[in-house]
């Protein structure tokens with residue numbers, strides 16, 4: 001092979017490599033899949049503030065015997081009219097402004113309609129959301145009365161409002177609160193479309209917050225992965241490019257009239273979580 005031939009061959013090879021690098025870059029450049037992070041659970045380092053104001057406040061409210069009345073007061077908003085909620089209110093969707101970059105959502109606080117059928121309320125998810133607002137000053141969006149199912153309908157007022165709040169308040173994380181029935185074998189199921197919609201750090205911090213309150217059966221995408229197109233988690237991630245997760249809280253933790261302490265465990269876990277996630 002002549003010297004000139006060799007130079008030409010080398011140039012052709014260099015061009016081929018450059019083209020391949022460009023193709024690979026285009027393939028990955030737009031990717032927003034965080035699932036790579038999910039494999040690295042052990043290496044996730046958490047920046048945790050162990051004593052948060054909100055958690056302390058829940059604690060003293062509880063010790064002073066003030067918390068129980070508050071829970072039932074707040075839940076009354078939703079339990080009235082056989083859990084159809086405040087049917088005289090102007091709007092089915094309400095927003096309570098807080099501070100920080102986390103938005104808590106409670107779409108199934110009352111009975112709701114899915115495909116022409118009325119479904120049960122996920123009781124005490126409403127009071128949990130409102131108490132989170134009170135104790136950790138987080139932004140909260142919630143369902144007010146029986147109407148369309150915000151976690152099923154494609155689009156809809158509730159998710160549109162979430163888009164507006166994300167933009168106005170510079171929200172980085174939406175925590176969507178639900179309740180599962182007594183037949184489930186988890187305490188909490190975290191729906192993230194199998195790791196797609198939220199960072200590994202947020203999942204680990206959430207697990208830490210629950211374990212710290214002695215809640216250990218914390219599963220991920222066990223029964224409720226939030227993968228349906230109409231879910232708040234799916235919509236928030238895919239339409240607004242904002243991290244989101246769906247939390248299914250077992251019925252045993254939402255029965256404060258019979259077991260107040262379990263309800264408080266959930267409340268403390270979530271107060272601690274949102275205060276640490278908001279950084």
Ligand SMILES: [Zn+2]
Nearest residue numbers: 108122178179
């Ligand atoms: Zn639900």
